[in-house]
Amino acid sequence: MEKVTELDTFRVIAERVGRFNVEGKRFLIPEMNRFSSHLLAGVFQSFGVNASVMETYEGLDLGKKFTSGKECFPCVVTLGDILYFMEKEKERLGDQFDPENYIYFMPEANGPCRFGMYNKYHRIILDSMPGLDRVKIAALNSDDAYSLDGLIPREKMRDFRKAGYLCIVVGDILDRLLWRIRPYEKTEGMGDAFIDEAVARMSESFAHHASQKGLSPILGGLIEVVKEGKGIIDPRIPKKPLIGVVGEIYVRTHVKSNQDTIRTLERYGAEAVNASIGEWINYTTYEQVRLARIALRLNLKGLRLKGLRKYLLQYLKYSLTLFYQYMQQRKVYHMVRKHIDIEEDHKIGHLEKVLRRDNIFSFEVGTEACLSISSALELAHRGYNGIVNIFPFTCMPSNLTASIAKPLMAKLNIPYIDISCDGSFQPGREAALRTFMYQAYQHFKTHGGP
Numbered sequence: 001m002e003k004v005t006e007l008d009t010f011r012v013i014a015e016r017v018g019r020f021n022v023e024g025k026r027f028l029i030p031e032m033n034r035f036s037s038h039l040l041a042g043v044f045q046s047f048g049v050n051a052s053v054m055e056t057y058e059g060l061d062l063g064k065k066f067t068s069g070k071e072c073f074p075c076v077v078t079l080g081d082i083l084y085f086m087e088k089e090k091e092r093l094g095d096q097f098d099p100e101n102y103i104y105f106m107p108e109a110n111g112p113c114r115f116g117m118y119n120k121y122h123r124i125i126l127d128s129m130p131g132l133d134r135v136k137i138a139a140l141n142s143d144d145a146y147s148l149d150g151l152i153p154r155e156k157m158r159d160f161r162k163a164g165y166l167c168i169v170v171g172d173i174l175d176r177l178l179w180r181i182r183p184y185e186k187t188e189g190m191g192d193a194f195i196d197e198a199v200a201r202m203s204e205s206f207a208h209h210a211s212q213k214g215l216s217p218i219l220g221g222l223i224e225v226v227k228e229g230k231g232i233i234d235p236r237i238p239k240k241p242l243i244g245v246v247g248e249i250y251v252r253t254h255v256k257s258n259q260d261t262i263r264t265l266e267r268y269g270a271e272a273v274n275a276s277i278g279e280w281i282n283y284t285t286y287e288q289v290r291l292a293r294i295a296l297r298l299n300l301k302g303l304r305l306k307g308l309r310k311y312l313l314q315y316l317k318y319s320l321t322l323f324y325q326y327m328q329q330r331k332v333y334h335m336v337r338k339h340i341d342i343e344e345d346h347k348i349g350h351l352e353k354v355l356r357r358d359n360i361f362s363f364e365v366g367t368e369a370c371l372s373i374s375s376a377l378e379l380a381h382r383g384y385n386g387i388v389n390i391f392p393f394t395c396m397p398s399n400l401t402a403s404i405a406k407p408l409m410a411k412l413n414i415p416y417i418d419i420s421c422d423g424s425f426q427p428g429r430e431a432a433l434r435t436f437m438y439q440a441y442q443h444f445k446t447h448g449g450p
């Protein structure tokens with residue numbers, strides 16, 4: 001028998017984790033933020049891809065079974081999702097089940113933390129199961145701001161990217177709409193029932209219109225949703241303390257992983273706003289502009305003409321992309337804010353300035369810590385009544401955030417709490433959140449809201 005070397009393992013990872021043409025395949029999207037995942041599936045469907053969102057958290061036991069406990073929690077949850085899906089699909093299709101028909105989507109990010117390793121680890125686990133070595137894993141990387149090159153045919157990429165970005169912004173807005181109306185709803189449960197129906201409508205709209213040239217039917221539908229949502233607010237309910245949520249993107253947006261912390265906060269009297277997904281997408285593009293600018297400067301100093309040309313082109317390309325993203329985001333928020341006062345999103349350049357101003361942390365360190373620390377500071381300065389940092393237990397950037405943001409918030413007299421999640425129930429969690437909300441309410445009584 002031929003000996004399998006480490007090099008063979010790396011070759012297999014390189015061959016079966018990457019950019020594959022998804023046409024004709026069933027494209028499986030793991031649920032992170034429940035709204036934008038479903039809207040993204042709609043975008044793929046509009047471009048002719050048979051995409052669907054996998055059921056989430058049902059396979060947590062499977063995820064735990066094939067991990068050692070040292071992995072990041074999102075890696076465990078998403079592994080459980082794909083294994084559970086495959087198990088169910090085998091049961092459903094019997095002999096007709098063909099792993100070759102599926103492409104599992106697991107993007108990644110480069111940097112000092114482990115997000116870039118999830119899909120490699122998932123590859124190793126899938127390869128250890130009969131037949132599942134043939135399930136391909138599609139990966140996009142933050143290194144090129146999640147370019148779709150290789151996944152979608154070139155001629156469709158531009159339109160896809162525009163619709164994909166719009167679906168992220170619309171997903172953020174639906175989230176913000178829910179958090180704006182639920183604490184003030186006329187009857188308990190109205191907000192949730194409304195938003196479920198609204199997301200289904202918007203996913204349908206993306207599936208119909210995303211590949212068309214004009215995206216205005218989608219925006220028209222969004223405005224209808226916003227107007228209807230506003231009607232759920234009972235104007236007699238007085239304003240509540242406003243809580244800002246920061247932290248690791250997966251766990252803070254994956255409601256089941258964070259045990260619906262926002263709902264618990266609302267139960268104790270909060271209105272909450274979580275950091276957006278658009279923030280991360282804009283950050284990855286901003287980071288490419290920032291790195292190209294540094295490389296350009298170095299090449300200029302050394303008079304290296306080849307490098308100068310290369311980085312000038314990169315700088316222009318990512319600057320234009322970032323400009324487009326900001327413009328699109330501002331336009332959609334502006335349209336929506338004519339009807340309801342949801343929170344706007346901040347620019348990444350502004351967050352970098354916030355960190356520089358007080359010399360607290362640096363974008364050079366990278367990871368989400370630079371976004372979470374600066375957002376916490378920004379929200380505190382804007383008059384939020386408390387900050388919650390939600391993250392996976394052992395998450396490196398989030399522990400960095402906790403160690404820096406906590407003393408900063410204490411100095412500013414802003415209530416602050418860390419919520420680390422690993423799938424277990426912590427008996428003291430609810431009491432801690434209740435105490436936090438008591439402090440936030442005192443802050444609100446003294447200072448008012450933003």
Ligand code: SF4
Pocket residue numbers: 072073074113114115116248368392394395396397398
């Ligand atoms: S951000 Fe945290 S949870 Fe995510 S990969 Fe990095 S260390 Fe893991």
